[in-house]
Amino acid sequence: MKIRVGHLYPDYLNIYADRGNIVVFERRAALRGHGLEVDAVSVGDEVRPGAHDLLYVGGGQDREQALIAPDLAAKGTAIREAVAGGAALLAVCGGYQLLGRGYLDRHGADLPGVGLFPHETVAGERRMIGDVLLECELEPGEQRTLAGFENHAGRTKLDPGAEPLGRVVAGFGNDGESGYEGARVGRAIGTYLHGPLLPRNPWLADWLLAQALAHATRGEPPELAPLPDRLETEAHRVSAQRARARGGRF
Numbered sequence: 227m228k229i230r231v232g233h234l235y236p237d238y239l240n241i242y243a244d245r246g247n248i249v250v251f252e253r254r255a256a257l258r259g260h261g262l263e264v265d266a267v268s269v270g271d272e273v274r275p276g277a278h279d280l281l282y283v284g285g286g287q288d289r290e291q292a293l294i295a296p297d298l299a300a301k302g303t304a305i306r307e308a309v310a311g312g313a314a315l316l317a318v319c320g321g322y323q324l325l326g327r328g329y330l331d332r333h334g335a336d337l338p339g340v341g342l343f344p345h346e347t348v349a350g351e352r353r354m355i356g357d358v359l360l361e362c363e364l365e366p367g368e369q370r371t372l373a374g375f376e377n378h379a380g381r382t383k384l385d386p387g388a389e390p391l392g393r394v395v396a397g398f399g400n401d402g403e404s405g406y407e408g409a410r411v412g413r414a415i416g417t418y419l420h421g422p423l424l425p426r427n428p429w430l431a432d433w434l435l436a437q438a439l440a441h442a443t444r445g446e447p448p449e450l451a452p453l454p455d456r457l458e459t460e461a462h463r464v465s466a467q468r469a470r471a472r473g474g475r476f
C-alpha cells in the first residue's frame with residue numbers, strides 16, 4: 227500500500243528535529259512493504275479531507291506558532307473532517323497546542339486553534355522541561371509506556387471527560403498537576419513529547435501506521451509484522467530510567 231502523509235508546516239514547526247518522526251514512519255512502513263508519500267502542507271496550501279491517511283504537525287516556539295496559527299485555524303474544518311473520516315494524526319508540542327481551541331502565549335497573544343482536541347492552553351511563568359514517562363492504553367487491555375522529553379511553557383487543560391494520551395508516571399505532562407499527558411480523539415494523538423518520540427517508542431509509530439493503513443484500505447487496522455527493535459528498546463529503557471530518576475521537577 228501507499229500511505230499518504232500530509233506534513234503540516236515542516237518549514238515552521240520542526241523543533242528538536244520533530245521531522246525525524248517522519249523518517250521512522252517511512253522506515254517502519256518500508257520494512258512491511260508499504261511506501262510513504264509525504265506532502266508538505268504549509269501556509270496557503272489546502273488540506274483536502276480524505277487526501278491523506280496520516281497528518282503530522284511538529285512543535286515550534288511561540289514565534290513560529292504565531293506565524294502559522296491563523297493559517298492553521300483556517301484549515302480547521304478540513305482537519306476535523308479528515309480525522310472524523312478516519313485519518314490518523316500525530317501532533318507534537320506547539321502543534322498539539324494549536325490543534326486545541328487556542329493558545330494564550332506568554333506575550334499575551336491569543337492564538338486561534340483548530341478545535342480538534344478538547345483543550346485550551348495558557349503559557350505559565352516557568353517552563354516545564356525534562357524527561358517524561360507515561361502509561362498509555364490506546365487499545366483496551368493493551369498497556370504500554372511512552373518515554374520522551376518535554377519543554378513547554380504552555381499549560382494545557384483538557385475539558386472534563388476528554389481522553390488523554392496517557393497517565394504521567396514521571397514528568398510534568400499537560401499542565402504539571404492533572405497527572406495526564408496529551409490527548410486522543412479517534413485516530414488523532416496529541417502530545418508534548420518531542421523530537422525522537424517515535425524512535426524510542428516504536429509501538430506508537432506502528433499504532434499510527436496501522437490506523438493510517440485502515441484509512442487507506444477503508445478496513446480494520448492491520449497487524450503489522452513485529453520488528454526486532456533492539457536499539458529502540460534500549461533507547462526506551464534509558465529514557466524511561468532518566469524520567470524516573472529526575473522527571474518533572476522545577
Ligand code: GLN
Nearest residue numbers: 285286288319320379380
Ligand atoms: N511555544 C510552546 C510552549 O512553550 C511550545 C514549545 C515547543 O513546541 N517546544 O509552550
